[in-house]
Amino acid sequence: MIRPSGRAADQLRQVSLTRHYTRHAEGSVLVEFGDTKVICTASVEAGVPRFLRGTGQGWITAEYGMLPRSTGERMQREASRGKQGGRTLEIQRLIGRALRAAVDLKSLGENTIYIDCDVIQADGGTRTASITGACVALVDALRVMQQRGLIKKVPPVRMIAAISVGIYQGVPVLDLDYPEDSTAETDLNVVMTDTGGFIEVQGTAEAAPFTPDELNAMLDLARKGIEELFALQQGALED
Amino acid sequence: MIRPSGRAADQLRQVSLTRHYTRHAEGSVLVEFGDTKVICTASVEAGVPRFLRGTGQGWITAEYGMLPRSTGERMQREASRGKQGGRTLEIQRLIGRALRAAVDLKSLGENTIYIDCDVIQADGGTRTASITGACVALVDALRVMQQRGLIKKVPPVRMIAAISVGIYQGVPVLDLDYPEDSTAETDLNVVMTDTGGFIEVQGTAEAAPFTPDELNAMLDLARKGIEELFALQQGALED
Amino acid sequence: MIRPSGRAADQLRQVSLTRHYTRHAEGSVLVEFGDTKVICTASVEAGVPRFLRGTGQGWITAEYGMLPRSTGERMQREASRGKQGGRTLEIQRLIGRALRAAVDLKSLGENTIYIDCDVIQADGGTRTASITGACVALVDALRVMQQRGLIKKVPPVRMIAAISVGIYQGVPVLDLDYPEDSTAETDLNVVMTDTGGFIEVQGTAEAAPFTPDELNAMLDLARKGIEELFALQQGALED
Amino acid sequence: MIRPSGRAADQLRQVSLTRHYTRHAEGSVLVEFGDTKVICTASVEAGVPRFLRGTGQGWITAEYGMLPRSTGERMQREASRGKQGGRTLEIQRLIGRALRAAVDLKSLGENTIYIDCDVIQADGGTRTASITGACVALVDALRVMQQRGLIKKVPPVRMIAAISVGIYQGVPVLDLDYPEDSTAETDLNVVMTDTGGFIEVQGTAEAAPFTPDELNAMLDLARKGIEELFALQQGALED
Amino acid sequence: MIRPSGRAADQLRQVSLTRHYTRHAEGSVLVEFGDTKVICTASVEAGVPRFLRGTGQGWITAEYGMLPRSTGERMQREASRGKQGGRTLEIQRLIGRALRAAVDLKSLGENTIYIDCDVIQADGGTRTASITGACVALVDALRVMQQRGLIKKVPPVRMIAAISVGIYQGVPVLDLDYPEDSTAETDLNVVMTDTGGFIEVQGTAEAAPFTPDELNAMLDLARKGIEELFALQQGALED
């Protein structure tokens, strides 16, 4: 089996995390997993959703979008269609859940952090790139919150990163790009925390059912890749 | 650890599958997992979505809904809100993917089978009950298709069933009901086929990350439960 | 003239009212008029619409829906279409008006009772079955309100029931089923109160105008049928 | 009992029908029932809805709207709310059904006549004024269709007119204006054809149930009023 | 060059402004520019949008609509389409901005004036007619506000009027009607105040780019026409 990109089975694409990518947001990161490019911003606003008012607790929520021509074929703009599709809603719910695992919401005060992940170029793995980039933007936003006096100190953050793995031509491979993703037998998205556990595991058999052994092989690959991502996040945050 | 229902950790709720529950649909099943009750219908229509026209292949798609007062607190009716929520879309996409794994779509001719899963009473596990019940309705619909001459013979069906498992008070348990689901540390939905593999594995850490060992313990429980479901489906179809 | 069902012109279908059909709602009734089956729930919530705030008065409102395959041909789900159709809105407005005639809204305190009527199987007469079943659910909800201390005592209820009548093959007939409804010359829905008057009279000439005499013949039939319904409601409430 | 307007119980308001009120529509009538003013247009378009294609039969459909400040309090514009309300849909469905009774749809060829009734000033009775005015616009549109060669001859038209009646302070009165309508015990809208029968009878008890005798008294009043309307329509069409 | 209407190049159509056209609104004007007819109402409501609450300042906003058959071909009703089109939103934003230039918003107290411009017959120039008519309705509404004690005195009003100009067959012409508008090379809408300056200048090259000289020639024509409109507004307000 030779991957279309020539990568080894356990090799990530070139990943980069560019902080302060746009200037208005409290956190703003361009994340690139090879040709997949996503702008992740973290925006701080006073106030929380109704169900949290008066609890002293904060909230983190996420929205996801793709520019119409981020893809090989132009997609209809969701704003002009008048609604977000099921895939979009599913992804933004996943991103929100993942980021809420990064920090104790009680430490935020009654503030909301909006995570916006906008794909400007897609080549597979946009949801996992989004989570990985957004966690860096979240840390930057927490630092700004502290500078502005919204919180006394930056609370402890469990870093969150995510990667896709799959079975491609019978072989477990790490970090699927679009040519792999569109033909893989199985596709698994894994979200982990740097304290060493799973936050989300979402596996789908596209062509054939998968076995517990295949699942475990994929999870091992994912763990390896995510550890590399934690190092890259760490490096970016130390710059 | 004592489960609120008093069940053993690896014990399903009382499950029943009532075929021919309503009379218009080609397949119509009331599925009950304890107090969770879902009407699953399979409706056959000539024609396929645009992207399949002219291919000779069929399609299976699903929609999911909850009656406003199927839950403890009345929910707003999605039809009057003017849109389906993210959770609804996520679930109906899951059901559709699961059911499409049951049968070779090429064997359906250019016909579409609409799966409708409508929850009339909810007590946790509505999506897994829906998949389990809908697969029985699908088989009935295929039989009607053959009777009507839409297909020459009923194609081979891989039975599909689904169950939720979770970590409740530190212990892996099978088939979460609402009191468990709302407080579980981890929630995992598993969809399998009777040919022995996974179709979907969706695990979410609600309170704390989970480990590979916990994941495997939950998958083992799920496998046990799903095998019981296959037997119940088989029994229902033989009546 | 022989009715498709073989019933006499002035004969209702088999009617049954099953209380406590689902377990979450304050009132929950499965009403069956022959093959027409509707789940009617009454849900109590604190608060009233804006125009009543501060008046001390309560409110009763209704919503109506049909499961997509409650009918012979699958209908598009209104939640996925993104709006309720005109027929749905017309029916739920009718149900709401009818039920508000059952009780003095001042006796409810600033609480709202939501009536949800969801058709799980349709064979004509869904709106009249809905009203008839919902009134029983309303009584159960009032009893729960009293048990919960929301109201001091159950206020006097004028029972409300409804039936359709029509001219079928030139003859006035009671309680049209779908084969009759779809070919009747005239269709009349009548809502009455057990204190003996009309709440709503809605007659439509489908094929030919109708005369005052025909109208009066139909009203007489309706009165007879509704009296039987009052007895059935009474019986159900005494169980 | 003295009516707010000083009219006799069986007296219509001043009614006028101004043909050719706007210049683009095939039929265009300003109908005034006292201070209620509605522009009714009939627009002819080639083609019919999908369910009639290929049948050779035509279609008549109606839409209804109110200018935001046609009423005492400004209403939100339905176009900016993003949907038509239940009352609007109910009224336009009524107008459409009523007008379809005016002419044999087979005589129209595969053409659609759109009836638009737009209330520019409201003082009660807008739906009945709309039907009465729209029928005149329909006749004008049929004449234009014949001039344009869309139909060989103007088909026979059963004139349709409508009026509201009610019980006001215990007395049946004809043609309710807004001060009466908003306080009437019962409100009944009646649509008739000049061949002498009822097309629609829609009665609602607002404050107290009504009896068969009251219903018959109201129907008698309606018949008297509608006959006057037929004469006014006739006069307008002969101008 | 001969204009389709036979008018001189610098000649307005017959313009009329009919005050008190409908009876509910605080200001209600029928404005006619030849065959273009628009009902302009000004409605006063207590309260302001959120961004002005507590400032003591008022607000003026506008909505615009066309009756479906105000035009040569019937347009789909925006209320039934479920949204206002881009052209509608663009025009109502223009009307709102123009009218807000008429009066110091601080002088209104925390009240909102809703301007509704509804085209009942269209023959080009509906937006400029709307602005011209709405300014008269606004003055009437201010007078009513003073009578009702909402404001102590009618604040100073800069009258606002608007006209379209264009290049038609190479010649600058004033007040385009539909036959001119649909074939003009350039179309320019000009809004002015009677204190002598421009409020809005919106020019669009339809067929060929236009030069600064052509722009100035058109602006001169517009100024001449708008001065005539100021005189007509003045006359109407003195009646």
Next chain:
Amino acid sequence: MIRPSGRAADQLRQVSLTRHYTRHAEGSVLVEFGDTKVICTASVEAGVPRFLRGTGQGWITAEYGMLPRSTGERMQREASRGKQGGRTLEIQRLIGRALRAAVDLKSLGENTIYIDCDVIQADGGTRTASITGACVALVDALRVMQQRGLIKKVPPVRMIAAISVGIYQGVPVLDLDYPEDSTAETDLNVVMTDTGGFIEVQGTAEAAPFTPDELNAMLDLARKGIEELFALQQGALED
């Protein structure tokens, strides 16, 4: 008067045009006017809107969006609100009209070019930057169309560029940035073609009416700025 940025009154911001910014679109340009950054793509699709089918003519249309945190305060995502706002629709209509002036639509065959302008960072002048960048993307898309054989040769293109001018503290200034735009007395957007004429002139008095002399002074500034933009477009296209 000193501009917040320290620029001379007739000085553009630093403008850059980066071609091939993303890889899927036929044309893809990142345009920067200082801190304003917009991704402009041109996407080619076979087919035209219904009103052009069978004419052999092509179409160019545009959509515009802003990332939620492209601005100082996060804006609600239009896709999740369920509709595009009036400002968005107004801008995308402007971009579409401007670009359609660039090329003879008959030369495109029955193909549509979708222009998408997505603002990733906003600092005033997003609509003029969008037009200026989109015209370069359009040229690239035409070249691709020729390479793919969709058109025989690249048709002549009139380059289109746009700039904003305004009266800031009494002085006409070129290329307003956000601090100027939000406080300018007058704001004028000018679109020109390199053949020397105006395509659009849209001036709005924000605080005080403007005079013909002020208008002409602003137009002169705009002309100077747009000529510099033409040179930059030329340079970018020659790279």
